[in-house]
Amino acid sequence: MVKDEKNVADANAAKPTGADPAGKAAKAPKSEQTRTLILETALRLFEERGYDRTTMRAIAQEAGVSVGNAYYYFSSKEHLVQGFYDRIAADHEAAVRPVLADETDLALRIRGVLLRWLDVAEPYHRFAAQFFKNAADPESPLSPFSEESVGAREAVISVHERCLTGSSTKYDAELGGILPQLMWLMQMGLVLFWVYDRSEGTGRSRRLVERTAPIAARAIALSRFRVLRPLVRQVHEVLVEFMPGARGAQDVRSS
Amino acid sequence: MVKDEKNVADANAAKPTGADPAGKAAKAPKSEQTRTLILETALRLFEERGYDRTTMRAIAQEAGVSVGNAYYYFSSKEHLVQGFYDRIAADHEAAVRPVLADETDLALRIRGVLLRWLDVAEPYHRFAAQFFKNAADPESPLSPFSEESVGAREAVISVHERCLTGSSTKYDAELGGILPQLMWLMQMGLVLFWVYDRSEGTGRSRRLVERTAPIAARAIALSRFRVLRPLVRQVHEVLVEFMPGARGAQDVRSS
Numbered sequence A, B: 001m002v003k004d005e006k007n008v009a010d011a012n013a014a015k016p017t018g019a020d021p022a023g024k025a026a027k028a029p030k031s032e033q034t035r036t037l038i039l040e041t042a043l044r045l046f047e048e049r050g051y052d053r054t055t056m057r058a059i060a061q062e063a064g065v066s067v068g069n070a071y072y073y074f075s076s077k078e079h080l081v082q083g084f085y086d087r088i089a090a091d092h093e094a095a096v097r098p099v100l101a102d103e104t105d106l107a108l109r110i111r112g113v114l115l116r117w118l119d120v121a122e123p124y125h126r127f128a129a130q131f132f133k134n135a136a137d138p139e140s141p142l143s144p145f146s147e148e149s150v151g152a153r154e155a156v157i158s159v160h161e162r163c164l165t166g167s168s169t170k171y172d173a174e175l176g177g178i179l180p181q182l183m184w185l186m187q188m189g190l191v192l193f194w195v196y197d198r199s200e201g202t203g204r205s206r207r208l209v210e211r212t213a214p215i216a217a218r219a220i221a222l223s224r225f226r227v228l229r230p231l232v233r234q235v236h237e238v239l240v241e242f243m244p245g246a247r248g249a250q251d252v253r254s255s
Helices: A005-013 A023-049 A056-063 A067-073 A077-102 A106-135 A147-165 A179-195 A200-222 A229-242 B005-013 B027-049 B056-063 B067-073 B077-102 B106-135 B147-165 B179-195 B200-222 B229-242
Strands: none
Touching: A023 A056, A023 A067, A023 A077, A023 A106, A056 A067, A077 A106, A077 A147, A106 A147, A106 A179, A106 A200, A147 A179, A179 A200, A179 A229, A200 B229, A229 B200, B027 B056, B027 B067, B027 B077, B027 B106, B056 B067, B077 B106, B077 B147, B106 B147, B106 B179, B106 B200, B147 B179, B179 B200, B179 B229
């Protein structure tokens, strides 16, 4: 699976500077392995013991690294969860590349993007269900809507942006900055459904994607009608005002 | 505040028959008082100690009734929560009567219905936030989407039905059975926002209503356009398939 360079770089940027025990030269492969080991150990313990009851000390011990080393890679448990979000986002980005390269039909592109997300997230399904109550509060740093989750969120929104712009569907240019955010919100709805999906292999979530992707594509195609455009814009204004993570249509992020 | 007879009757129907210690004659006022006392005590303890850690025994003790008496009114903690939902629904139904009697503009009717819900629910805001993690799982009997919550849910949907039919807005007759369910779903979205709303007097939730009521009214007015009708119907089909509590457009409930 292709690693997303940007996300890895972002995650590394969060580390305290001047505290690199491995040294610049040996850094890339070894430190990435340790980082992955800590992250995977943490996810396992969160699932087994619950997020609240799992300490950084226990994670370090289970991973066979020193507590200081664990803190070097992830300065808190919250950072571990952000690391998890970044990883899912990067894996997803890699997984959707073939879909976005081959398909032009918007419904099939949306379907592909969402089904690939289910594929990528599948190994974490039990963890996600256990973990959800910590992330449901929009003011929690662990919420996908939080300031802290901006990296993973922007990565997912940009996948939806490519999904839209590379399709054969015509849409109103003014809505171009808005629609990918609404598509991301649709994905968050899917995530919510999936968290509680107890069907075999989360088959119902897959079926939900099959059913909703054509509806979303049709709604996007309709959104260019003059009579509907103000509605989409008003919905987006409400999102910008009330959803911590939403961007205004004119916003250009400097980050 | 006017009591909703139907809801009270429904709740009484859940009691084991032939186990009425107070006797038929004295029942109405006294038993209603005891029932209310138990319910209010339970809500207070759920808030103070958490839902999971509060036992029926503790509720009975705090309310100053015997454990047997508590179980007579509510056969489990889940029934207490359903009693709470029924009460909110009945209070809401009474609170919206003036709005639905006086207004004909759909945006103002929706606004009124949702603002009155915030009024009625306000005293339970802290409890709701604490309690939410138990009710978020759609398969929990405590979920507003569950089979067990059907009474309160149907009561709220019928409020939205009256909100729609009494307005001056024209809508497609075929969508008449669908739109109130979508309006109810919008209210569930508001409830989710409100649960996590920490603003003074949950002012942000009120502002969200002010902003979204005109959008919802406009969307409903637009839904009668031939080009949009299939979209509304498809959205509803998805709801019927995936949302435990949704009703098919043709369904007539015998219960």
